[in-house]
Amino acid sequence: MISKNKFILLVGFCLTFNIAFTQKTLDRISVKGNSFINEKNDTIVFRGYNTSDPDKLQKQNQWKKSYFKEIKKWGGNIVRFPVHPSAWTERGKENYLSLLDDGIKWATELQMHVIIDWHSIGNLKTQMYHHDRYDTTLKQTFDFWRTIAVKYGKNKTVAFYELFNEPTMYNNTLGTISWLEWKEMNEEMITIIKANGGEGIPLVAGFNWAYDLTPVKENPINATGIGYVSHPYPQKREQPWKDKWTEDWGFVKQKYPVILTEIGFSHTEDEGSHQPVINDDDTYGDAITNYCDEKEISYVIWVFDAQWAPKLFEDFETYTPSRHGKYFKKKINSYNYNKK
Numbered sequence: 001m002i003s004k005n006k007f008i009l010l011v012g013f014c015l016t017f018n019i020a021f022t023q024k025t026l027d028r029i030s031v032k033g034n035s036f037i038n039e040k041n042d043t044i045v046f047r048g049y050n051t052s053d054p055d056k057l058q059k060q061n062q063w064k065k066s067y068f069k070e071i072k073k074w075g076g077n078i079v080r081f082p083v084h085p086s087a088w089t090e091r092g093k094e095n096y097l098s099l100l101d102d103g104i105k106w107a108t109e110l111q112m113h114v115i116i117d118w119h120s121i122g123n124l125k126t127q128m129y130h131h132d133r134y135d136t137t138l139k140q141t142f143d144f145w146r147t148i149a150v151k152y153g154k155n156k157t158v159a160f161y162e163l164f165n166e167p168t169m170y171n172n173t174l175g176t177i178s179w180l181e182w183k184e185m186n187e188e189m190i191t192i193i194k195a196n197g198g199e200g201i202p203l204v205a206g207f208n209w210a211y212d213l214t215p216v217k218e219n220p221i222n223a224t225g226i227g228y229v230s231h232p233y234p235q236k237r238e239q240p241w242k243d244k245w246t247e248d249w250g251f252v253k254q255k256y257p258v259i260l261t262e263i264g265f266s267h268t269e270d271e272g273s274h275q276p277v278i279n280d281d282d283t284y285g286d287a288i289t290n291y292c293d294e295k296e297i298s299y300v301i302w303v304f305d306a307q308w309a310p311k312l313f314e315d316f317e318t319y320t321p322s323r324h325g326k327y328f329k330k331k332i333n334s335y336n337y338n339k340k
Helices: 004-022 054-059 065-073 085-091 093-109 138-152 179-195 242-248 250-254 284-295 323-332
Strands: 030-032 035-037 047-051 078-083 113-118 121-123 158-162 201-205 227-229 258-263 298-304
Touching (some): 047 065, 047 323, 054 085, 065 093, 065 298, 078 085, 078 093, 078 298, 085 093, 085 138, 093 113, 093 138, 138 158, 138 179, 179 201, 201 258, 242 250, 242 284, 250 258, 250 284, 258 284, 284 298, 298 323
Parallel strands (some): 047 078, 047 298, 078 113, 113 158, 158 201, 201 227, 258 298
16 A cells, blocks of 8 residues: 555656656757758758747737747748847846747747847948847847857757848948958857857858848858858849849858748738838749758748738737738648648
């Protein structure tokens, strides 16, 4: 006969064992040649969605697990968190990290990896930006990545650190910066991340609002275990796109991993439609996804939100897909990994 105390201990052990047995974990993603791989050495191609800023979603009471469950229903195996410097500053480091803690936990439970993105647009050298929400300094940027590396460096769910969202000189209205200067800044960020225990993959964007990677041909980043980013929205180049994409950024995949951390489209009459995302003849979706599938290039759709454009759904109550939401929900759910 089991005593009461022994019974309690036995129940506690069983509960602990069951929790440990059912706890979901994700593989560490790393770089091998021009691909991302998991711990079994399998090539992994990511297709997923950008959240809007976690700060924005929390203020709307939408930063919750049900939002992540919906992303999973739409077929994503990765989510990108765009952290605006203004929100990071205003909310405060510890409070913002609490938001990231929750998002990373929900993503882990739903078996989706995470990109943490320092979401600034402009010239980090001159500290001139496209809008006040993107205002940052080199010191704050370095400190952000030190903080992320210390906090999440061993976390396997956090697969990527996107160092700076969209570098641009905006026709020199934000001042000038050379590729060699930008290269040095990124190499410094990567050094800081690795020295502070960051085991995720740093992602480096090119100029022209993270579209142009042509300087990589002659002067690649002097670091191992990294990937490159492009944001090839429809109006960045005139049709036909394929050869121009290869010339501008696709060639990088011959040697290094590439991930398109923002793609998407809208029609002229769609709410919030703006350059460079307009594509009225509906040819962009097939063109960009077929190009990526052919070359095993990962991509992430902008944006899983009902206000920011091009929005993927109409409202937070029903998640009714928008025009480009219908396209990508169907497309991403068609991949074989979603049927396993």
